Amino acid sequence: MSQATSELAVTERPERRDWSPLLLAAPNLVWLLLFMAGALVMLAIMSLHGYEAGGRGILPTWELTHYKAFLTDRFFLDILARSLLMSLYVTLWCLLLGFPFAYALSRLRGWKRAVLYFVVLAPLLTSAVVRTFGWMILLSNNGFINKTLMNIGVIEMPIPMMYRMTGIVIALVQVLLPFMILALDAALLNIDRQLYDAARNLGAGASRIFFQVTLPLTLPGIVSGSILVFTLAISAFVTPALIGGPRIPVMATLIYQQGIALLNWPFGGAISFVLLAVLLLILGLALAIAGRATRGAR
Amino acid sequence: MILAAANLLIGLFLLAPMIVVVATAFTTTNYPVFPPVGFTFKWFHQFLSSADFTDAMQRSAILATVSTLLSTTLGTLSALALARWRGRGQQAVTMFMLSPILFPTIVLGLALLVFYSRVGLSGTFIGLVIAHSVVTTPFVIRLVLAGLAEFDSSVEEAARNLGAGWWRTFFLVTLPLIRPGVLAGAIFAFILSFDELVITLFLAGPGMQTLPIRIYTFVEYSSAPTISAIATVLIVAWVAIGVPVYARFLSIRHK
Amino acid sequence: MSDLQLQGLRKTYGANVAVENLSLDVRDGEMVAFLGPSGCGKTTTLRMVAGFVAPTAGTIRVGGADITDLPPNRRDMGMVFQSYALFPHMTVRGNVAFGLKARHVNASEVPPRIADALKLVGLSGYEERYPRELSGGQQQRVALARVLALRPKLLLFDEPLSNLDAKLRVQMRHEIRSLQKEVGITSLFVTHDQEEAMTIADRIVVMNVGRIEQAGTPDEIYDAPRTRFVADFIGTANLIPGRVADGRFRSTRGLELPLPDGAQASADEIVLSLRPEKIDMVAPGTPESVPATITRMTKLGSTVEYAVALASGDALVVQKQNRSDRNNHEVGGQIGLLWSRTDARLLP
Numbered sequence: 001m002s003q004a005t006s007e008l009a010v011t012e013r014p015e016r017r018d019w020s021p022l023l024l025a026a027p028n029l030v031w032l033l034l035f036m037a038g039a040l041v042m043l044a045i046m047s048l049h050g051y052e053a054g055g056r057g058i059l060p061t062w063e064l065t066h067y068k069a070f071l072t073d074r075f076f077l078d079i080l081a082r083s084l085l086m087s088l089y090v091t092l093w094c095l096l097l098g099f100p101f102a103y104a105l106s107r108l109r110g111w112k113r114a115v116l117y118f119v120v121l122a123p124l125l126t127s128a129v130v131r132t133f134g135w136m137i138l139l140s141n142n143g144f145i146n147k148t149l150m151n152i153g154v155i156e157m158p159i160p161m162m163y164r165m166t167g168i169v170i171a172l173v174q175v176l177l178p179f180m181i182l183a184l185d186a187a188l189l190n191i192d193r194q195l196y197d198a199a200r201n202l203g204a205g206a207s208r209i210f211f212q213v214t215l216p217l218t219l220p221g222i223v224s225g226s227i228l229v230f231t232l233a234i235s236a237f238v239t240p241a242l243i244g245g246p247r248i249p250v251m252a253t254l255i256y257q258q259g260i261a262l263l264n265w266p267f268g269g270a271i272s273f274v275l276l277a278v279l280l281l282i283l284g285l286a287l288a289i290a291g292r293a294t295r296g297a298r
Numbered sequence: 299m300i301l302a303a304a305n306l307l308i309g310l311f312l313l314a315p316m317i318v319v320v321a322t323a324f325t326t327t328n329y330p331v332f333p334p335v336g337f338t339f340k341w342f343h344q345f346l347s348s349a350d351f352t353d354a355m356q357r358s359a360i361l362a363t364v365s366t367l368l369s370t371t372l373g374t375l376s377a378l379a380l381a382r383w384r385g386r387g388q389q390a391v392t393m394f395m396l397s398p399i400l401f402p403t404i405v406l407g408l409a410l411l412v413f414y415s416r417v418g419l420s421g422t423f424i425g426l427v428i429a430h431s432v433v434t435t436p437f438v439i440r441l442v443l444a445g446l447a448e449f450d451s452s453v454e455e456a457a458r459n460l461g462a463g464w465w466r467t468f469f470l471v472t473l474p475l476i477r478p479g480v481l482a483g484a485i486f487a488f489i490l491s492f493d494e495l496v497i498t499l500f501l502a503g504p505g506m507q508t509l510p511i512r513i514y515t516f517v518e519y520s521s522a523p524t525i526s527a528i529a530t531v532l533i534v535a536w537v538a539i540g541v542p543v544y545a546r547f548l549s550i551r552h553k
Numbered sequence: 554m555s556d557l558q559l560q561g562l563r564k565t566y567g568a569n570v571a572v573e574n575l576s577l578d579v580r581d582g583e584m585v586a587f588l589g590p591s592g593c594g595k596t597t598t599l600r601m602v603a604g605f606v607a608p609t610a611g612t613i614r615v616g617g618a619d620i621t622d623l624p625p626n627r628r629d630m631g632m633v634f635q636s637y638a639l640f641p642h643m644t645v646r647g648n649v650a651f652g653l654k655a656r657h658v659n660a661s662e663v664p665p666r667i668a669d670a671l672k673l674v675g676l677s678g679y680e681e682r683y684p685r686e687l688s689g690g691q692q693q694r695v696a697l698a699r700v701l702a703l704r705p706k707l708l709l710f711d712e713p714l715s716n717l718d719a720k721l722r723v724q725m726r727h728e729i730r731s732l733q734k735e736v737g738i739t740s741l742f743v744t745h746d747q748e749e750a751m752t753i754a755d756r757i758v759v760m761n762v763g764r765i766e767q768a769g770t771p772d773e774i775y776d777a778p779r780t781r782f783v784a785d786f787i788g789t790a791n792l793i794p795g796r797v798a799d800g801r802f803r804s805t806r807g808l809e810l811p812l813p814d815g816a817q818a819s820a821d822e823i824v825l826s827l828r829p830e831k832i833d834m835v836a837p838g839t840p841e842s843v844p845a846t847i848t849r850m851t852k853l854g855s856t857v858e859y860a861v862a863l864a865s866g867d868a869l870v871v872q873k874q875n876r877s878d879r880n881n882h883e884v885g886g887q888i889g890l891l892w893s894r895t896d897a898r899l900l901p
Contacts, residue, residue, distance in 0.1 A: 025395075028372040031435075040409050042416065119312055122316065129513050137331075144333070259408045275405065455603075456638035461626050
């Protein structure tokens, strides 16, 4: 080792931190802490107050009655179960329909890909109300779907879909399918093309390649897409409200009914936190299972 | 190919309600039928001469504009922060800032309702702007971050090396280069805010009925091709604005 | 005066030491190349001089003034980046003008400075082009013009030629060299390519794991390496481990060789270093020659490489020019090896 100059005693300098990221993020952080976290905290506190319907309204007491009321009443638990089941169906159908479309999308380039992308993007740019309105027209007993099916002789009586879970699921799948397709497309694009060539070179046929190469490597996309779709489905309001109507309540419509229509903020808050808790649980489970499954794919 | 046939059906499924809505806007019957009967523009006239709807549309536009300005600013600053953030905390802050996307809007709506009643923002315009910005900012962040992924930060270093301070570097170098992402984010935020229903339903005072609320309350109990006409105008507007911006933005990314 | 003094520079990232106690004096107008394998700390050192990395300890002085705490935009240096870092949304003129405006140069002076800078790099007339319309080599020159227009005290080059193809690299090397001599600005040049360093630099600083292994002219580095690492990193070297005792060198395998000139009288663990092209192959039995057998012959175009084995089992590489009058050797042939005592070195 050689030094080309005189040696001087050197002292350590203090480590200067770069504060710019924090400064840049501060406005939004404060904003969110106040208006999201803060609001939620208030709702949580509210859910612990008592409520007297038709009487004094919100009471300054501390009680768990609302949580108990929800978790012990068959009626409310049914609503929760219905919401969970509905979201599960929607997620599965989105996976089923989304995968082939995303697969085709990921393999196309140029204008063909642009056209398919447009088909996926356009629904996202239209509001849920508009899309649900369109479904209301299509799904009614003498709507297009039923009329066509009857005309070609597949059925004799119209299948009731409006004001039924069937209709809700169909409409929700259309509303949420773009999210699943985009998530799957991103994951599929991430797969190194050379893996397919290598598999073919080693003698694998199309189906083996699909099940042993494509599917496992798309797993992260499947997980993230499913989480997104499930979450959006279980908190969906417009579509179940318009297509299901008052006779098929789901969690979101229940919260609206209690919180707005009946002004029972404490109970509305309690239902909200039950929903959040269930969501977190399912999210945690999904991520845990996904973590174990994707470990092999890496 | 079975795959192609299946995808054709899926594609139709994706576009179905929009096709229906646009088609029924022209029907001569007094309620929406698909396929439509006849052809007329009268429902568009109805819509444009109904003060109820046009006023609501104006309110939605103003609300969306103000909240977009807010969310674009907050979102761009946040995306820049997250892109530069080295060290722990980056992941946590990113998740926190993006969380409103996954968060049930219905819960957020009720929470803000309660919160606003305590701080005196109930039924105010500002309250709505704040709520809309909370919901739309994460999308701005996502889109600007995506644009930043292509950003070669050595241009910023070059600018500083050449003598530029923080402001000059930001305005003359960084901002022009992230503009496509910021624009895409702003447009998406505008569309989302304009179409936002759930939170607005919770928080809007009597004088703040936005277009989505009007449409929703109408559709709850009745059905008329006027709604189809309004919806058609919206679809055409968003698709006309949204698709070119996204095409340009996405083509920059997916080379 | 823009001489550069680095004193005791040190950079650690947690437990990882990137640069350790680095001190160096660079004379005014000198071009110094930092050479070493990836991870040796050369880029970190350059970025500390530029101000993008804050040293954990040590000082940086330019012209006597301590600039260690100055932010990068106040250091009056010009840096040429590996990716050129041209502003894609500005024309060539805009790029070159940027630094001038940022440093508040008088508005009337800006156009002539731009014109001069572009003339220096041979791109006059390209003012209105955008970076994406230019070739790699042209972009490189705009990056150069951009910093030359500022007439900075120091020029910093961060592996600027790595993205160019081989022929262009060689050409640009010479151009940068002559440009630097012409403008006479003190320059630091980081590279991992030894040929580049040898061509372009007045002095080479060879670095390894955060420390300076040796700093010297290209001749000194090549012909008088001071450590095993330097001998091995620059060019090829035959390295024979052994010890020195009683005025003789004995390899670990028992081979006795003449001591190089100026070597110390005794040493326990030492390496004899000998460049392949400095060894002559003569008839076996020639006085003072070391007997050896040719084990392999590889023709490499302009040179021929012979692998030879000595009686002790030590193996050497000899390099000869590919000339027909010298090519009468065969694998298995016996030869004698001869070299000048001044050409061999003992290294720790």
